[in-house]
Amino acid sequence: MTTPRPGRLTAAIGGLAVAGLSVALALPAAAAGSTLQAAASESGRYFGTAIAANRLSDSTYTTIANREFNMITAENEMKMDATEPSQNQFSYGNGDRIVSWARQNGKQVRGHALAWHSQQPGWMQNMSGTSLRNAMLNHVTQVATHYKGQIYAWDVVNEAFADGSSGGRRDSNLQRTGNDWIEAAFRAARAADPAAKLCYNDYNTDNWSHAKTQGVYNMVRDFKSRGVPIDCVGFQAHFNSGNPVPSNYDTTLRNFAALGVDVQITELDIEGSGSSQAQQYQGVVQACLSVSRCTGITVWGVRDSDSWRASGTPLLFDGSGNKKAAYTSVLNQLNAGGTTTPNPTPTTPAPTPTTPPPTGGGSCTATYSEGQKWSDRFNGTVTIRANTNISGWQSTVTVRNPQRIIATWNGSPTWDSSGNVMTMRPSGSGALSAGQTTSFGFTVQHGGNWTWPSLTCTAS
Numbered sequence: 071m072t073t074p075r076p077g078r079l080t081a082a083i084g085g086l087a088v089a090g091l092s093v094a095l096a097l098p099a100a101a102a103g104s105t106l107q108a109a110a111s112e113s114g115r116y117f118g119t120a121i122a123a124n125r126l127s128d129s130t131y132t133t134i135a136n137r138e139f140n141m142i143t144a145e146n147e148m149k150m151d152a153t154e155p156s157q158n159q160f161s162y163g164n165g166d167r168i169v170s171w172a173r174q175n176g177k178q179v180r181g182h183a184l185a186w187h188s189q190q191p192g193w194m195q196n197m198s199g200t201s202l203r204n205a206m207l208n209h210v211t212q213v214a215t216h217y218k219g220q221i222y223a224w225d226v227v228n229e230a231f232a233d234g235s236s237g238g239r240r241d242s243n244l245q246r247t248g249n250d251w252i253e254a255a256f257r258a259a260r261a262a263d264p265a266a267k268l269c270y271n272d273y274n275t276d277n278w279s280h281a282k283t284q285g286v287y288n289m290v291r292d293f294k295s296r297g298v299p300i301d302c303v304g305f306q307a308h309f310n311s312g313n314p315v316p317s318n319y320d321t322t323l324r325n326f327a328a329l330g331v332d333v334q335i336t337e338l339d340i341e342g343s344g345s346s347q348a349q350q351y352q353g354v355v356q357a358c359l360s361v362s363r364c365t366g367i368t369v370w371g372v373r374d375s376d377s378w379r380a381s382g383t384p385l386l387f388d389g390s391g392n393k394k395a396a397y398t399s400v401l402n403q404l405n406a407g408g409t410t411t412p413n414p415t416p417t418t419p420a421p422t423p424t425t426p427p428p429t430g431g432g433s434c435t436a437t438y439s440e441g442q443k444w445s446d447r448f449n450g451t452v453t454i455r456a457n458t459n460i461s462g463w464q465s466t467v468t469v470r471n472p473q474r475i476i477a478t479w480n481g482s483p484t485w486d487s488s489g490n491v492m493t494m495r496p497s498g499s500g501a502l503s504a505g506q507t508t509s510f511g512f513t514v515q516h517g518g519n520w521t522w523p524s525l526t527c528t529a530s
């Protein structure tokens with residue numbers, strides 16, 4: 071349970087002295103921390119929701135939204151098909167309604183989304199090449215200019231990476247205009263609204279071991295190193311039983327933040343019910359709270375019945391607007407706070423280890439063996455052998471530019487800021503008795519360099 075923080079305790083005591091017992095008993099319910107936005111604000115974060123313009127006339131909906139959330143995303147109203155239904159004819163009616171509702175109620179707005187392969191207007195779907203590139207840049211410029219000064223953060227580009235094991239870009243008409251379409255969109259957005267934070271937003275990028283996560287990570291690192299204006303990365307976070315909240319979520323958020331960007335959970339929903347759903351929500355909140363640059367969480371709708379996947383009951387309020395167990399677990403976790411680890415400054419790459427650190431007595435050996443090879447990538451396996459009884463191990467794998475590790479399995483990886491050195495630790499217990507072995511694997515995107523990675527093994 072939560073220990074009241076000094077500020078809240080003072081408020082309750084003040085209530086007792088000034089207003090008498092009956093008011094004082096009611097005070098904690100209205101004090102900081104009794105709504106999602108208040109609880110998130112205690113650590114300087116926001117708590118947001120997606121809003122649909124056609125629900126703004128539903129007072130149950132607006133009452134909950136106004137009470138609980140302080141960051142608003144237009145669920146569909148700022149997308150390309152909504153804002154530019156005919157080329158060069160812009161339509162901001164519904165987007166503006168959401169922005170005015172948010173601003174009238176003292177809330178900030180996340181803009182979603184300037185450029186996306188999906189929900190393009192018909193005229194754009196049929197375009198290609200230079201005319202499409204110019205149309206996309208014009209769209210970014212016009213829409214970001216219209217909302218200039220009113221947007222906390224824009225999802226400049228949405229969902230540009232492929233699912234599966236490639237770690238590469240998704241094929242789309244925009245991608246076919248050239249690989250630099252994403253950075254071009256970011257530069258156009260910065261020129262149009264220099265005050266808005268500019269985010270890349272995607273789904274299935276929550277698990278650090280997934281190739282898609284690594285692909286986005288490598289793009290953001292590349293953008294930061296070349297001065298492409300990117301300020302934040304959005305993790306949509308649509309979860310269900312087939313795609314549960316990963317146990318390494320905090321690692322993912324922390325590693326992205328270490329590149330020098332904010333991270334935000336942008337479209338959170340988790341299908342399910344009861345305590346299992348509540349627990350998963352808690353895990354997401356905990357992961358965000360553990361990373362200082364995780365600046366806020368947005369859930370993708372208010373009540374279950376408002377959700378794009380209503381049958382999965384994935385939100386914090388039921389169809390009647392009642393708080394669910396998931397709501398309580400999120401609120402409690404926000405109030406409990408988290409361990410926030412400062413993010414390292416991303417500029418100086420950590421030195422590649424040349425000598426293994428002290429081993430604490432035990433010893434182990436790491437051996438590389440080649441796996442499958444493709445024209446663009448290869449798999450490798452590292453076998454860890456305990457030379458003595460050991461209670462744990464960690465192994466560094468150093469690749470050489472332009473190589474990048476794009477996927478891993480059977481272990482829990484972390485990365486140095488250069489991206490060349492991966493430190494693999496066991497997912498569970500790392501205890502091995504003398505002579506025993508275990509292994510982990512990875513995929514290297516080689517960029518023409520077939521050199522084997524170098525390895526170290528450190529026992530504890």
Ligand code: G3I
Nearest residue numbers: 145146149182183188189228229273306308337370377378
């Ligand atoms: O408003 C029309 C209605 O007039 C029409 O009768 C009806 C018939 O199909 O369609 C209604 O529009 C639908 C719209 O939602 C509003 O409900 C669209 O068909 C439907 O495609 C659209 O779905 C949205 C979806 O994005 C489209 O890709 C969802 O509401 C929206 O929640 C969802 O949001 C996306 C994020 O933008 C990006 N990340 C994934 C997330 C979930 O798919």
